[in-house]
Amino acid sequence: MKRAIQTNISFYNKHPCGTTSASSSATDSEARTPELLADSPVIISPDISPTPALPPSPLSVEEDADREGDEDDNNDINNDWPDLWTVNQKEDFKSKNPWLGSKNKKLGCLVCSSVNSIGINKEQGVSLSREWMNFEIQVSSQGSRETSLSVLRNKIRKHALSKAHSKAVKVAEQQKESAIENAVEVMTEPYKKETDAVFRTAYHLAKKNRPFSDHESLIELQELNGVKMGSILHSRYSATQIIQHVASEMQSKIVSNIIASSTKLAVLIDEASSLSHKPVMTVSVKASIEGASPEFIFLDLVELGAVIKDFSILDQSKWPSNPSIRHGEDQVKRLCKRFHLCTDQALNGMRDLLEEPNSEPKDLKPLMNCMKTFPVSTAEWFHMTSVHPLHL
Template sequence: MSTLSSYFVPLSQKRKAEETAEIVESTSDPFKHCKTNTEDTCGQEDGGSGKDWPECWTLLQKNDFCQRNEWLFVNNKRLGCKVCRDVGGLPVEKRMGMKISVEVSKTTVNVFKKKIFEHKESGAHKAAERIKSESKNEKLDKVVLNTTKVFRTAYKVAKKNQAFNNFEDEINLQELNGLDMGYTFHSTNACINILNHIADEMRKTLISNIVNSKNKISLIIDESTTVNNRITLIVSIRVVLPKHSAPVSLFLDLIELQDTTARGILSSLISHLESLGISEDYLKEYLLSVTCDGAAVLFGAHGGVKRLIKEKFPSVVFWRCANHRLELSVSDTVNKVVGVNHFKNFMDKLYVTYHASPENARELEECAATLELQLLKIGRILSTRWVASSFCTVFAVWQDYEALVYHFQEGLLRTITSCEFVLDLGLMCDALQVLSELSLDLQERNIDLFTADRKIKNTVQLFEERIENPGPYYNIALQSQKTMKFKGSELHKNEKLTPTISSSAFYESLKETVRKCILEGDDADLPECAKVLDSKYWPENPGKQLTFGETEIRKLAQKFCLNEKETILGFHEYLEENEVPDKLLPLMHALSTIAISSTECERGLSQMNLTVTSSRSSLVIRTVSSLMFIRMVGPPLTQFNPTKYVESWLLQGHHNAVDTKSRKRSREDEAWLNSSSIWRARGSLSLCNCAP
């Protein structure tokens, strides 16, 4: 006989009705009866062991909630969102303040919080649902894929230094080849915006790696003016990056200067570096040296950037570009030694003769062909160009001598066939060859302070020995003076008594001026201190003389603000094992990080002149900097992966390549419309099978 709880309803049916009413009541909010106190749970007759759902739910409630909310799932008595778990992030739809909670996606939300129920109406959850639904029909993949194609095309335009107008033609070409390039991002402005974004992201990654490496850095700066008369500061950085054993010199940025005074330049430099992520505090700890040319506003001892940097960062080594010093030393020699100017003037006449007259150049080529000789280009010497180009010019005259004599009938013939000219030519070939090799060595990106100092000293010693022992070209010229014949041509004495170059005075002047390329002042002893790190200068048993080099290492550690104790211990290990330990690496990296030459900025200047031409003079400095950064620092086109740049682009709220809400570009071509009748003609004028 059944027990009744009322006169009309059995107990089992009444309990079932109460549960059904509870479910209906809690449908709008499944957590209405859940209290913050874990003791106030909805205990049921089956609420015991083995349950995976929250204690405040019955089995019927759990099934009903999960059925009504397909996104909900239960695990280990905690709740989570299936959609957010599957999406895992919002690579496309993320906006400001929109973020998937880790708790929600990994089922760590306690049931006593209403967070999971409120999550259903959140923007992040709706965006995740949209991403998941679009992924089923591959719409999301299409967004990223098409935008990636556009980014790669824009990168190619910058890497090959093409005009931005070529971007639309590149898009058209790929569409004609059957690729889907989307609907938008086909304009010149889109290409500029994309390249600026790529360069900014690349620069952020580079700065982040530099800051995280905690290695010393060197700055290379140079002031320049663009074609559109904007004064800029080219900034390059030299540093040992993580997983690299040698330093690299990289173009960093191009800064437009509003104030060209020393204080204005320094203020613009520091504020711009801070905007990139290199703070002034970081510079105080890790800035090792600054390299620039000899311009007064930069290197002036009283009112230049050098003095201001020394006041702000006392330990910084301020290095004057060794290549610029070398050029100035050659210039000083030209002004001091009698006869050099006369030789230079004659070489300039040769240059003008063949550079300004195509007819003379053609006749010289015919003479060379008759003599079966191959001509070398004749340029200017001892001018504003690097000394290596001066050697190329004098060597070209040496090689082309027979053709030049064959071509000249009068005028310059008397000068070029004189004994004095041949002697001067041989002397200049010897000297400029040595200076050219030194200049090229100093321009190498991996040259360090000790190596540069040694090469400069070797050159000084070579010039000193050349006073007594002539070089190979000068010896040939001396033999020609005795026989009065050079390369088959008769020589004669100079009738005008033009002064020739004294070899002893010439080499003495070069020796003294090149010697100035070595460090001066407080930093003059740095190369000598660094000498102890070269095993060639160690004693026979360095392991038994642990005090060897200790003074020099201590000086270097103090100069570069390194840990003295750790550095000296590392040097002792180096002496014993002849292998560089980790404790000595900071000192080794610091010495190799000092930039010897500002040629990296010169390369940037050359790249800027190739980018900002007369037809592109309206480019803003930010765009010019982005193009230069991609050209000089960016990876090759075959190794460029645009995916991460596309994701960061979309995360910033930009449109994608298949966004139908964006304006499509016009594809009408007026030139085609004007000539379409010709190309679509039939009969005898038919030029193609174009559709009518």
């Protein structure tokens, strides 16, 4: 008997009958167990399985759910909406007011909270609402539900139409644009450095009068030295285009400096022949740049064949019997572009000449003066000056 009682007590110590119990009868039965064991023998069978544990009480489950909800609220302020709204009302208000947010069942403005200040857009008497920034908008529990909904709806509408909220939205958009610009600048900065390195290499070839075929070998040498040169603009054809671009920009800068300083200058125009034995005209300028001693600067090389052909549009013997009012417009436009003349003025003069062939239009004189400056051969000069009596 004593051995049986000890075995039973050991069994109950190893396998308790559940973690929690809401019934008082279970507690009484457990309290009377030693008495029953003392009065009657208990035979323990090895086939008896331990009593399964009772499931957690509903109260503990609700507490765990509330705890998890509080952790989510700390991470996302948009999940804890006022109990006053139904699911459809929450979706409707959120779709119509994307800036609307909620925290601890109180409403707030996501835009005003993120901006925090309207900065230079601030006006007198206009400031962001601290209640909306800190998510403190709520309605009193007193009164009917319809009244509370109406009050809350008016507060949302009033904030959406306020000047402070409008300026906060504007500041948020500006911040977004500047953030995008900064991100693009950061992304493109390595490529700019690589392009700068390639451009300096091509400039070195032109300055030292080296062949363009050295461009590729210099790129490879710098890459071996650890310089990032990118993967494009490594050919000699790219070097040619780079040098042409740099020369054009340097020439524009020099001419702008000469014009701005109003310094004295001398223009040298000379006739020459190209490699294809075509007549060309070289234009150079001698001037002082940034107070330095005067020096010759090459400006342009003009092929006379195309220019003379355009000037021949002024030869009335080559006109059709009934020329239209737009006759010779393309040629005049090319000439004005070449000599930097006013296109509209020259076109008006050409139209006056078409209407009255024997007249001397004033608007056409600047173009005629440019034609007189061409240093061409004697035969070509007589051919050009015989276009109109104005040149005699």
